[in-house]
Amino acid sequence: MPEPVDEERSSLGDGFGYTVRTGAPPARPRRLPLIDVRPEGDGARVTVRGELDLDADDTLDRALRAALALSAGHIEVDLSGVDFCDCSALNVLLNHRRRALDEGKMLILGGAAPAVLRLMELTGTLDLFAADDGAEESAPTGDDALNDLRVEVGQLRRAMQTRPLIDLARGILMASFGLSAEDAWTVLVTASQNTNTKLHHLARDLVDTVHGEALPDAVQHQLAAAVTKVTTPTPAETSES
CATH class of the missing domain: 1.10.150 (DNA polymerase; domain 1)
Incomplete structure (x- = not known):
């Protein structure tokens, strides 16, 4: 028998009513994403389809660790098949981007669905995953490199x-x-x-x-x-x- 749900009326400011449900929320089946990891030249390609939310963190983390182990250069992540992406998934991507840099590798975005692009634009992180074909020729040095790192x-x-x-x-x-x-x-x-x-x-x-x-x-x-x-x-x- 489902647990009873108690309701309490409140408001978010004048004229904006809402209902707080204090009972157990309805169960939602886990929908883990489909993630494919494969070598590509001296790098690796990670293709993700489905939803990237808190439940998917472990799955995404394991896939990116595998890609880092396979790659000698760059890891390209294709998120064009992602229907939903939240901040927990972005945090995993940011952590692995930093890990890749520590190993002398690059984690770049090979494609992104609108949901992913909106999240990265709203958090100011989109540029961190951009590929730079001229990185070796135009790599900043000295004060410029330090300023870029601080940013x-x-x-x-x-x-x-x-x-x-x-x-x-x-x-x-x-x-x-x-x-x-x-x-x-x-x-x-x-x-x-x-x-x-x-x-x-x-x-x-x-x-x-x-x-x-x-x-x-x-x-x-x-x-x-x-x-x-x-x-x-x-x-x-x-x-x-």
């Missing part, structure tokens, strides 16, 4: 620091509206884009509502619209039921 370290640090905040905001949306992890991420990204607000700034404002801070009216409106969009059945779903 990169700053980008990596910001991406890793914002992950817990974004995950917490996503958890608030999941609990408040009974959303899946994927739908909560979609709501955050959609509201971020429609209000021209950086993702981690929106996440911070959302977390602050727990302490009584009200969201700006425009943000409330966009969050409500995004939640409505992901929770409204499509005509096909309605006809099937």
Whole structure:
């Protein structure tokens, strides 16, 4: 017998109501991604299809470790078949990029689906995975190299620091509206884009509502619209039921 779900009414600022479900969330089957790792010249190619979320971290980590072991040069990661990507998966990619650099190798992005590109653009990490065919001829030296390294370290640090905040905001949306992890991420990204607000700034404002801070009216409106969009059945779903 399923556990009863208790509901408590609250609000994210004036006029933005939501329901907090305190019972157990519905079980969601794990959908691990399909990952293919194979040698390619003196490097390795990693092709990923499916969803990259918290459940997929171990699978992605093992695949990238295998690719690093196979490669003598670069590791090209093809994410063009990824339907969903969150900050936990990005953190795995960033960690392996740093590991590759420590071994004198490169981890580059060979292709990316829109979901991946949005995440990397929002976190300022897209350039870190770009291939540079002229790296050997134009490699910076001295002060330029040091400045580039400082910029990169700053980008990596910001991406890793914002992950817990974004995950917490996503958890608030999941609990408040009974959303899946994927739908909560979609709501955050959609509201971020429609209000021209950086993702981690929106996440911070959302977390602050727990302490009584009200969201700006425009943000409330966009969050409500995004939640409505992901929770409204499509005509096909309605006809099937």
